[in-house]
Amino acid sequence: MLAKCQKTFYVGFRAGQALPEKVKIVEVGPRDGLQNEKTIVPTETKIHLIDMLSASGLPVIEATSFVSPKWVPQMADQVEVMKGIGRIPGVSYPVLTPNLKGFQAAVKAGASEVAIFGAASELFSKKNINCSVDESLQRFNDVMKAAKEAGVPVRGYVSCVVGCPYEGKVAPEKVAYVAKRLYSMGCYEISLGDTIGVGTPGSMIEMLEAVSKEVPISALAVHCHDTYGQALANILVALQMGIGVVDSSVAGLGGCPYAQGASGNVATEDVVYMLHGLGIQTGVDLSKLMDAGAFICRTLNRKSNSKVAQAVCKL
């Protein structure tokens, strides 16, 4: 009975227990979202989207990615985007930098925060960036060193935290190991990504318990995909464990490259709706956010993946 209880311990969370008063939303639509869209989006459109998102009150907006345009053509206009956006004071515009070269290009283009991407799955790391997990962390050492010298904060991402399209289940201890390495290297925050959206509150809590033994909760974020419709439930349990940073994508931009036609990123509108319904402050104006979502969906000629946007438009 004790063993069963330990296994189901997580369901002992009381629904009414204290949640964070404020949650920081990290908007990844312009980067993670658009990166997975088939249509190449014009630079001005990207800039306008980011400006609309800035106006909605989002505190962090991932603007672009300094990977080679050979690999990610959508992000080929990285420099123009960085130079073109209207930066609001107090808002961060981090960019992805997979290596030192990318970091240097980013800083030259005006980036004042960067992000690096690790994986909790060896197979995913090899297939995605052609090296092992340890090798990738080694590469990041150069970026970390340069960032420290330049006084540029670095955010770390860990992908496949509750499942991998190749390996299947991922051990929570492995996630904790990678998260700890990134944190010890100097990342100020670690975003834990359910890359294929297979997680449920069960696997989420198991993973977060393991990671929070190695990295302080205040330095953790969750990046949930909604491929199986579990994102909001997973975010809720993360909040119940004290996590106060949530990644999401306006209009739920960015499908899942591993499940054709399936949804990917959780929609920022739906996250904000839930958080506001819980009395949690985000600083975000939901109607302005929905305007930004409507704008990008019109441009991409597609329906929003946000249920809030779909519902509000039709009432």
Add this chain to the structure above:
Amino acid sequence: MGNVPTTVKHCLSYEQLIQDYPWLRRWLLLEEKEIVPTGVKIQLIDMLSGAGLPVIEATSFVSSKWVPQMADHSDVLRGIQRAPHVQYPVLTPNLQGFQDAVAAGATEVAVFGSASETFSKKNINCSIDESMLRFEEVINTARERQIPVRGYVSCALGCPHEGHIEPSKVAEVAKRLYEMGCYEISLGDTIGVGTPGSMFKMLQSVMKEVPTSALAVHCHDTYGQALPNILTALQMGVCVVDSAVAGLGGCPYAQGSSGNVSTEDVLYMLHGMDIETGVNIAKVIEAGDFICNALRRETNSKVARAKGRTL
């Protein structure tokens, strides 16, 4: 994270509830525009029975003038293969409907109340009090025939006409239905506006009047909030959940929006939390595929859409 002994006790009692009541409820609402042939409805219900669902709401004995989709209620009830240990409740808005249902072989019925006066008037053309009088007739007659009655409370987290609904009003209506003799009360977020915050407050209020073991939640996913709302209810000890295969049934108040939460998505979450349901999710997905093909529409279930497409 709270007081450890309380958390452990809660966990133990929660686990016990899940063991004692490993039921997952299902509510099938066909609000689809096309009239579905009787044979298709029967096949769907038979497939759902084959999936292990313990309760399948088969049809509705409302006047076919109001709900043409349910005009074949007697044929459906007579045509389905009743699996042992599975219940097939039917909606009965009044005594006439109840009598027709029993004549057609119904062994469980359901009545539908509302926590909103305006919704009650617009939906069933009478006040909440008047509707309770009607239901009392049904419940008393059902008691004589030893037929269990399930009570629904709609607009539990918001009303399309009145907006915010006081949790105490939901508790009052739930209490009345329970005291009249409904064995279970399903609390419905009819327009899907609820969030874990409002779900928690509403359940807290209702639980003061009705035992948790007699409560169910019926969440709509119009704003994408159904699963976190269900999770909140589970955390508070509720262990009966209504859902619809493939998320059938749109929201009549927000054209084109989703309505019922998908059974597949609920099962995925529950099984991921090691909660037993007795349901075979693959067979539910098959049933969902079947009805979506018949209706020539896409599923509303994210699990169904994702399954079979991963590498």
